[in-house]
Amino acid sequence: MKAKIGDVAKSAGVSPTTVSRVLNDRGYISDKTREKVQKAMKELNYFPNDVARSLFKKRSNLIGIILPTTSNPFFGELTFHLENICNSLGYKVLLCNSLNQMDKEERYLEMLLRNQVDGIIVGTHNQGILDYHKQNLAIVAIDRYLSDTVPVVSSDNYEGGKIATELLITEGCKHVVLIDSVGELETPARLRRNAYVDIMLKNGKKPIIYEIPKIFDRQSQREVADIIFTEHPEVDGVFATNDLFAASFIAEAKKRGKDVPGQIKVVGYDGTETVQTLFPELTTIKQPINLMAKKAIDILDRQMEGEFNNLQLETSLPITLLRGSTT
Amino acid sequence: MKAKIGDVAKSAGVSPTTVSRVLNDRGYISDKTREKVQKAMKELNYFPNDVARSLFKKRSNLIGIILPTTSNPFFGELTFHLENICNSLGYKVLLCNSLNQMDKEERYLEMLLRNQVDGIIVGTHNQGILDYHKQNLAIVAIDRYLSDTVPVVSSDNYEGGKIATELLITEGCKHVVLIDSVGELETPARLRRNAYVDIMLKNGKKPIIYEIPKIFDRQSQREVADIIFTEHPEVDGVFATNDLFAASFIAEAKKRGKDVPGQIKVVGYDGTETVQTLFPELTTIKQPINLMAKKAIDILDRQMEGEFNNLQLETSLPITLLRGSTT
DNA sequence: CTGAAAGCGCTTACAG
DNA sequence: CTGAAAGCGCTTACAG
Known part of the structure; x- marks a missing residue:
């Protein structure tokens, strides 16, 4: 069975209080006692029970x-x-x-x-x-x-959204679509969308926003890409607020024989190590x-x-x- | 402060034992008492302390x-x-x-x-x-x-390694290189390598094995790819025991103007959802x-x-x- | 320098 | 059907 503080105390010939003291390096203990206790702990392969500790210490x-x-x-x-x-x-x-x-x-x-x-x-x-x-x-x-x-x-979501959208416009995109998570709530990440809208309007363009209903589902991402191509065949730029959305969109674009970046340019978001390894070609906004x-x-x-x-x-x-x- | 079982007991006019009983639905309790206790728990916004519970229950x-x-x-x-x-x-x-x-x-x-x-x-x-x-x-x-x-x-690592290697050979690769994790220990995943070696030998080919020293480091992966191209410019097939290794190798191949799969064919390993989204073109062995x-x-x-x-x-x-x- | 006692918040025999 | 007592494995005032 697992050794407890009492076992150590008995084996070392001291009280549990003393064992606790050497355990926590607290109060005065003679070197001799400390050694005795440490030896006993070794022998019994003792280590303290953090559950008991937590209970006491709150x-x-x-x-x-x-x-x-x-x-x-x-x-x-x-x-x-x-x-x-x-x-x-x-x-x-x-x-x-x-x-x-x-x-x-x-x-x-x-x-x-x-x-x-x-x-x-x-x-x-x-x-x-x-x-x-x-x-x-x-x-x-x-x-x-x-x-x-x-x-x-x-991270600076507004700035990220701004840079992404501006890049697409600078690169000559006329019809930039945003692919975003479905969002009920006001989150900082929503600032990416806000920036997109602001920059689009500032450039006299109409914001076009699509939301992924089941954000962690590849199928759902592909479906939205499909809908975008149907409803906006003129799309020539996409800002995806998440690299996975971007990758799914690009896969769908390739399926339709669209050249990226020739016919459509795409910017993602997150820039994880994983994305940088698996999809290093993707232009994206990297979060720290x-x-x-x-x-x-x-x-x-x-x-x-x-x-x-x-x-x-x-x-x-x-x-x-x-x-x-x-x- | 956080309510404890004693607070609930006092508020309900019963003993802690009784509160514990309704908490654990254990023993006999009159409906009236149970209700009183539940009401008190609600009012005090009580929920049990699992640390204390764990200590007792071991x-x-x-x-x-x-x-x-x-x-x-x-x-x-x-x-x-x-x-x-x-x-x-x-x-x-x-x-x-x-x-x-x-x-x-x-x-x-x-x-x-x-x-x-x-x-x-x-x-x-x-x-x-x-x-x-x-x-x-x-x-x-x-x-x-x-x-x-x-x-x-x-998962069936040997079978995975076998399928991957055989696929490359069937596809006509003459010089198939293995990119594996650095490995001191005998792990099931090592069976992927064993299968590769077996299949290569069976086909009268010489196994060529490279190991990634820092397996989670992109840089390290790229360096090994670089070395492979230097030491084995004839390479026309790669089995990577991990999709990230495969992706890094392909990136390095592209950098050198090599066409995949035209000049070099590559098979990875793992087939995660992430890889299927970010790099759906990759041929790989999927683990369940x-x-x-x-x-x-x-x-x-x-x-x-x-x-x-x-x-x-x-x-x-x-x-x-x-x-x-x-x- | 060391130990006996009390207590952290619970649960469970044991009585009644 | 309900409660008083003991105890889970620790730590910390408090004495000495």
Whole structure:
């Protein structure tokens, strides 16, 4: 059976209190005692039970991450960086893939709370979360507005949308279509769309917007591309707010014998490592995923240390244009 | 402050024992009492503390997942499926990205143990894990041999390697090169290489094997491609044991003006959703990720229920060939 | 420098 | 049908 603190104490001939002291390097202990205890711990292959510790300390060092799905390269990479940084700080990560489903999000949220997480990183639009934030639970959102009091970290979506749209227009596109996620909510990512609309209007062009209903479904992406070709055969430029949408559109274009970038130019969004490897030709707007993760955890950590005031409520990190050969 | 069971008891005018009973639906309770308690829980917005529960029950319902990195599409998708299935079964997932670094793996392992996980799913080659398995910790490996007693779930790697190599030869390739991960250990995935060697020899051809030193690094992948072109300019076929390697090789080929599949044919491996979206032209061997996840958790769950005998020690799921236009 | 006692928030025999 | 007591494995005042 697993050794407990009492077993170590008995074996070392001291009290559990003393064992706890050497474990936590706390208070005075004679070198001799410390050695005895350490020897006993080795022998019994003892390591502390963090569940018991958490219960007493009212601190779990657990961080919950709720996001749509790690299957998506952006979130897969974001998850890696988040977990990696958490780990280096001594935090452990409880992962939740909500698929953007409200009901799942709510159940995940309750699960995290029951498990006494010290903080939550939210990459989905969970609104129920608001209530809990007030109960001084540390929360930070990535690319989502949750409430006036929850800090949001994102990259400069407006600038990204602006650069993408302007590039297409500069390259001579007359009919630029936007392919975006279906969106009920006002999210920072929606600024990409806003920028597209602004730039189009500024150039005297009519914005044409299509939404992917099931954003993580390849089939759904292809169908929308198909509809675009039917309804707007004149399309000669596409700004997709997500690289996967861009790739699906291009696949559909090729199927129809359309040349990219000859007849249609395409710009994507995200610029993950995965996309840069699998589809390096794609012109896209790259988000600084690692920086976003760092910043999010920085803000979360501050809250977990009790600093709920003076939090930077909105952080916008710089994006970069990756020029490929699809424009 | 967070309501505790005592607060609910006081508010409902009963004992904590009774509250616990309605919480767990255990023993006899009068309907009237149950209602009183439920009303009090609602009012106080009470939900149980799972840390305290775990401590008493000696069961955390926590599952640790150790894998290289969710940044990689295969592992990103695998993680999604694993977590998703765990969630549906009432388990929670503690995520660990080890980057295949031994020291990180060992630290993660100890972390998981301290946190009293009920089971561990391992997608890396952690050897230290063996010792703990004997202490009746539930463990299942994905694509890794850990020891004679740890069940392994993988897809039919030999068959995949065979199909890929045979396809290239059938298509007329004379000089087929293998691009593989650097590999110290005997893993199921290594069977892809074994199959390649067998088929090459069977066809009277000399196997030519290159290894990517830093497998998650795009730069490293490109460098190996570069070396292949220098050392084997005659190369007209490539079997890459990973789609990212394949993509990097193709990028390097294009840079040199080589036509794929005209001058060089390429087959990858994994066939994730991400690859199918971003690089649908790639011919590749698709692993049944969802099935692998299901099977792994099935085996883990059985162990967590105390069934350590009669475990299927080796599971090999069927792969499929996805024919694209790179062959 | 070290230990006995109390308690973290629950659950479960055991009584009644 | 309900409650008082003990205990899960730790840690931390408080004494000495």
